[in-house]
Structure formats: structure tokens, C-alpha cells
Amino acid sequence: MELLLAEHSLDEGCALQWQRCVDSAAAAFAAMPRERWLEVAYEDFVRAPEAEVGRVLAFLGIEASALQRREAATPHGPWPLRLCRGQIRTNRMPRWSWVGGVVRNSPR
Incomplete structure (x- = not known):
């Protein structure tokens, strides 16, 4: 980051670092x-929160x-908590884990 800031403003450096992260993720x-x-x-x-949640x-x-x-999809509260309180059947939900910065589906 120091090298980046030696050649760019803070805003430009942050934008370039963000772009590198996006490129690495892609x-x-x-x-x-x-x-x-x-x-x-x-x-x-x-634009379509209900469709995207679905x-x-x-x-x-x-x-x-x-x-x-x-x-x-209603922005009046922490929706993941509502999903975790038994409103949706979780017996068919696969196990997911965070591995190396990526969400992965793990067999049960």
C-alpha cells in the first residue's frame, strides 16, 4: 500500500486496491x-429484493x-435471524462453510 500511495492519492490507491481484490475474487x-x-x-x-432473496x-x-x-426481503430487520428461527425447513439445507474467503458447500 505504501508503494501505491507513493504514486497515487489515497482515494486512487484505495480504488486500485479494491479493483485488485475484485479481480482476484473473479x-x-x-x-x-x-x-x-x-x-x-x-x-x-x-431493484428486486424479493426475487433475489428467492x-x-x-x-x-x-x-x-x-x-x-x-x-x-423487507428492510425492517435482520432477515437472516428470521430465516434461522425455524420459519424455513433447514433439514434439507446443505452445510456451508467459509474456506479461504469462499463460501463452500460441504456434504453432510
């Missing part, structure tokens, strides 16, 4: 099978009713 995901990860665009989530839950193999998806 390379890591490109090396993984497509069915192992899901890309969620911020713009899509803001897409994420479907990817994770979690069944949810339209009402549950709508409630999960």
Missing part, C-alpha cells in the same frame, strides 16, 4: 465450478413460501 470464482457459487449484483438486489434461497436449496421471501 479469478478465484472462475476456477470454481459454476454450480458452487452464486453472483448477486447489488443493483439487482436493490434466487439465493433456491441456490442454497432452502424452501421458502412467497410470504417468507417477501418478509426476508
